Amino acid sequence: MIHVSRLRKVYETGVVALDGVDLDVREGEIFGVLGQSGAGKSTLLRCVNLLERPTSGTVTVAGQELTSLDLAALRRARQRIGMIHQHFALLSSRTVAGNVAFPLEVAGVPRRERATRVAELLDVVGLDGKASSYPAQLSGGQKQRVGIARALAAHPKVLLSDEATSALDPGTTQSILALLKRLNAELGLTILLITHEMHVIKAVCDSVAIMREGKVAEAGRVADLIATPGSLLTREIFPLPEPAPPGSVTVTFAGQAGEPVMSSLVRRFDVDVDILGGSLEDVGGVPSGRLRIRIDGGKRAEALDYLRERGLVREHGPEPVDARQPEPETGAETVAEEAR
Numbered sequence: 001m002i003h004v005s006r007l008r009k010v011y012e013t014g015v016v017a018l019d020g021v022d023l024d025v026r027e028g029e030i031f032g033v034l035g036q037s038g039a040g041k042s043t044l045l046r047c048v049n050l051l052e053r054p055t056s057g058t059v060t061v062a063g064q065e066l067t068s069l070d071l072a073a074l075r076r077a078r079q080r081i082g083m084i085h086q087h088f089a090l091l092s093s094r095t096v097a098g099n100v101a102f103p104l105e106v107a108g109v110p111r112r113e114r115a116t117r118v119a120e121l122l123d124v125v126g127l128d129g130k131a132s133s134y135p136a137q138l139s140g141g142q143k144q145r146v147g148i149a150r151a152l153a154a155h156p157k158v159l160l161s162d163e164a165t166s167a168l169d170p171g172t173t174q175s176i177l178a179l180l181k182r183l184n185a186e187l188g189l190t191i192l193l194i195t196h197e198m199h200v201i202k203a204v205c206d207s208v209a210i211m212r213e214g215k216v217a218e219a220g221r222v223a224d225l226i227a228t229p230g231s232l233l234t235r236e237i238f239p240l241p242e243p244a245p246p247g248s249v250t251v252t253f254a255g256q257a258g259e260p261v262m263s264s265l266v267r268r269f270d271v272d273v274d275i276l277g278g279s280l281e282d283v284g285g286v287p288s289g290r291l292r293i294r295i296d297g298g299k300r301a302e303a304l305d306y307l308r309e310r311g312l313v314r315e316h317g318p319e320p321v322d323a324r325q326p327e328p329e330t331g332a333e334t335v336a337e338e339a340r
């Protein structure tokens with residue numbers, strides 16, 4: 001639905017905000033762009049609907065290459081791309097209904113049709129009864145609902161979200177994220193959102209790109225990245241002290257919760273399992289996490305093979321020089337194998 005290729009943006013000041021960004025957002029998914037302040041997230045989002053003109057590279061939305069369109073064609077194409085903002089960007093002199101109707105007026109939709117559509121939209125976002133209120137009379141969450149209704153007015157296929165929940169309290173954030181998820185499911189809306197908050201990615205995103213210094217450092221489906229050893233996403237979602245202590249093993253779970261893996265390990269291989277640290281959470285409804293353990297004694301090598309066979313990806317800290325390890329060469333080979 002959105003294809004960004006080799007996008008570069010160099011501002012007049014000489015700042016390279018985007019340095020060769022490639023991005024593919026599938027139809028109907030919620031795609032999150034995560035990054036710290038200054039990573040280039042806002043620039044990327046504004047380049048996707050060409051509010052910002054990229055220095056080079058291409059942007060294609062719903063099969064139409066926006067970077068090759070003239071201004072009139074671009075305006076038409078933009079009507080199919082909704083956008084919501086961190087600070088809502090509502091017109092304070094207009095009522096809720098007036099704000100939602102605004103893009104329809106610009107598009108020349110007749111008054112009666114506008115009124116019907118506005119009522120529909122306010123119902124969808126849970127704001128019926130607020131049509132005559134002014135933005136100043138609304139809470140932050142209600143203002144963002146108006147922003148969402150306005151963004152959906154022209155039946156867009158794509159919604160861009162610029163830190164839409166950053167100015168909201170945790171409870172309101174959850175309700176807005178739930179609304180976005182519902183719109184995604186019910187309308188098949190493709191959503192590209194930028195955020196610096198990991199919990200937003202965990203709550204709603206199917207895919208993610210992690211940006212650093214104008215580049216995509218890592219991208220993919222959240223479920224796949226969680227199951228990838230050493231992925232940036234896994235390390236950020238499930239932080240553990242780094243570097244891993246010598247001889248430790250880090251086990252990554254993605255959906256295997258409920259299986260008695262650790263007790264099986266102890267019973268079957270007669271090993272001691274010492275838990276050094278861990279982080280377990282619900283990611284997109286899937287219980288996932290990382291557990292750092294030390295395995296000693298018994299059939300340690302077989303125990304490690306067992307974890308591998310169960311699809312529990314693990315990373316090793318350096319093997320200890322340990323009197324309890326009768327075959328240090330074997331341990332060294334294991335580390336080398338893992339490093340490869």
Ligand SMILES: Nc1ncnc2c1ncn2[C@@H]1O[C@H](COP(=O)(O)OP(=O)(O)OP(=O)(O)O)[C@@H](O)[C@H]1O
Nearest residue numbers: 011013015017035036037038039040041042043044
């Ligand atoms: N209009 C502009 N003119 C010059 N430099 C800019 C402009 N907008 C952004 N930048 C610079 O481009 C880089 C990327 O900024 P951008 O706002 O895209 O990052 P961000 O990841 O969205 O950060 P934040 O979360 O703080 O908004 C920064 O170094 C910023 O100072």
